[in-house]
Amino acid sequence: MALIKSVRGFTPRFGGNLFLADNAVIIGDVVVGNDCSIWFNTVLRGDVNTIRIGNRVNIQDGSIIHTLYEKSTVEIGDDVSISHNVVIHGAKIENGVLIGINAVILDHVVVGKGALIAAGSVVLSGTKVEAGTVYGGIPAKFIKKITPEQAEGINRKIAKNYLMYAEWYKSH
Template sequence: MALILPVEGNYPKWGEDCFIAPNCTIVGDVEMGNQCSVWFNAVVRGDVNSIRLGNKVNVQDGAVIHCTYKRSKTIIGDNVSIGHNAIVHGCTVHDNVLIGMGSIVMDNAVVHSNTIIAAGAVVLEGTICEGGSIYAGVPAKKIKDISPEKVEGEIARIANNYIGYASWFSEANVANDKI
């Protein structure tokens, strides 16, 4: 069963049609919208500040979302995919963003809409990532613009795929309840 805990009276909340993996951790002041998924071994830790996730956000296996005590909330928009083992910490991520596997987005960074943060990239504290771009490297730098077709073809596709993947486990959970 997932570890879901209140912190100082703040209980995690989520919308409709969400998948919460049985071994993920969600604690404290966390609110997520509809059709979100938090996958195996992921941690969403709203203990020292708030975390807000929009609709159709997927937090993939081993990813960590946290914030900074009394300083930096974490705000994530709609249609955002946070890749395996990524760290998203005390920052703002707008709509239609792909945070690649193993990447890090640090405090007070802002990732504007229709952006890809490449796998392994490190977005340093306070960095502003302009919309419609791909950022890569350590530290992350803009490497090129994204076409509207790439936004629809890759960013939207991944967010939508995770809704489908979650449905596989929703069916399995119903079966497990009958055992």
């Protein structure tokens, strides 16, 4: 069973049709929307500030989401896929974003709608990733623009698959 822990008077809150892996950890001031999945070894640590997660978000294995005390929060929009071993620290992720495996998103970053962050990238504090773009590298830089249809096609496939995977676990 997932570890759900209250801290400083805040208890995590969850929408409907949620999959929480057995060893996921959700602490403090965290609100998760509907149709989300939070996978194995994932930590959402809302102990020092708020974490808000929209609908149809999948946060894959080993990812960590945290904030800075009194200085940054995490906001994740709808239809977002956060791949394995991603770190998001005090950033805003808008709707329809895909964050690749092992990416790091630092404080006060804003990732625009439909953007893709390449695997292994480090998005430095304060970076504004434009909507409909691909950023990659260390530090992450603009690579190219993509159409809304390209971004939606890639992310919709992943999001749909993760809803299916979550059902596999819920049915057993």
